[in-house]
Amino acid sequence: MKLPLPAALLAALIPFTLHAEEAHPLHEVLVTDWKAVFGRIEARDLVPARARLGGTLEAVAVSEGDRVEMGQVIGTITDAKLTLQLNAVDAQMAALAAQLDNAEAELKRGEDLVERGVSTVQRLDALRTQVDVLVNQIEATRAERSVIEQQAAEGTVLAPLSGVVLEVPVTTGAVVMPGEAVAMIGGGGFFLRLAVPERHAGFLEEGAEILIGEDGETRTGRLAKLYPQIENGRVTADVEVDGLSEAFTGARVLVRLPVGEHAALMVHQDAVLTRMGLDFVAVEEDGHVTERAVVLGEVQVVEGEALVEVVSGLKPGDMIVQGYTPAKNAGAAGHE
The missing domain is CATH 2.40.420.20 (conserved putative lor/sdh protein from methanococcus maripaludis s2 fold)
Structure with missing residues (x-):
């Protein structure tokens, strides 16, 4: 044993x-000291599609989340006064055309009378002047009509850039004023915007590597821009990230910034x-x-x-x- x-x-x-x-x-x-903050996904360019004409919004062709291309029609505004002005201009042009026909006929008779020695040259010059005045009046009226047509064409609201429709603050049938936003377009790519406490501002450098996401799904980004103005004790910074999701603008993402070494x-x-x-x-x-x-x-x-x-x-x-x-x-x- x-x-x-x-x-x-x-x-x-x-x-x-x-x-x-x-x-x-x-x-x-x-080793690097990291500061955990939250960044917001925002569009690089945020441009409103504004109404150039005051009137009634007849149609809105987009809604939030739609992708648009620069120059795409996103709404139509009409002003009934422009149609009335066009009708008035057309009537004025018709009256001037009738006066021009009569003046040209008078000029033709005046030329015949001058050839026979019945009328004077001064009378003939007056008739020619009257014809020239009517021709110029017709041209001016035609230009005035073009201006009204251009105003009517400006009722078409166009997308100012290619991107995503973030907001449509108006609806069909609403009355809009010139300069009022019909839709808000975000484009030019998306990035993370940070608000960092100002005590860390001295440690931040453009081009620095930034860690993004939780530990299990960490990606790297680049500190693209530091804004010089401090607001409410915070420094604004932009971070570029490849493949950043554009599904939800304004979504918060965890970001870790290098703020020192020890x-x-x-x-x-x-x-x-x-x-x-x-x-x-x-x-x-x-x-x-x-x-x-x-x-x-x-x-x-x-x-x-x-x-x-x-x-x-x-x-x-x-x-x-x-x-x-x-x-x-x-x-x-x-x-x-």
Whole structure:
């Protein structure tokens, strides 16, 4: 019958298992401090499609969410007074045309009388002048009609740029004034607009890399523009992101901004052992491997590697054993 060995002796006989070839010293590295803020998805260009003519909105061809192209018709405005003005101009042109016909006939008779010596040259010049005046009046009336036609054409509301219809504040049958917005168009691409506390303004630089989204679905963007004016203690900044969703303008997205740097002790995640809710890191001391309890901070990417910050429990120069795994509990083997 085999007698169980003392647990302390058995633990001494069973060595630790090391997966790493050798230990490496721990050094402080500079890591980026990140500030979590929310950004709003906004269009780069926000331009209203305005009415150029006052009148009644007869038709609206778009609604919120529709995509439009520059110059596309999005509404029609009519003014009944313009039709009446056109009718008045047409009647005036008809009257002038009749007067011109009569003046040309008088001029023809005057030329015949002058040839026979019955009338004077001064009378003939007066008749020619009358014809010229009527011709010019007809041209002026025709130009006036063109102006009215142009005013009527301006009742067509056009999209000022290609993009998405964000808002249509009016409905069919509404009375609109010149300059009133019929629709709001967002175009030119979409970006994230941030409002950052002014105490972080000195750390922000255009072109800096920005982390966007939750930790599980983090993407990177670029700080495209910093606005110089501070409003309500906040700095406005724009972030460019490839493939940003345009489904909901104004949606909030979590953004992490670089706002400083600090020296930290960083270790690989596979160097951390977690047992019973505590974290440990294997450290080599005098040829022996011991486990130290540590308090961990955030995981950050340093030079392309995912490292976790050690807040306490280690010091610079400690020899970290990466990939360390202790042998199985000796007490379980002693009961065989």
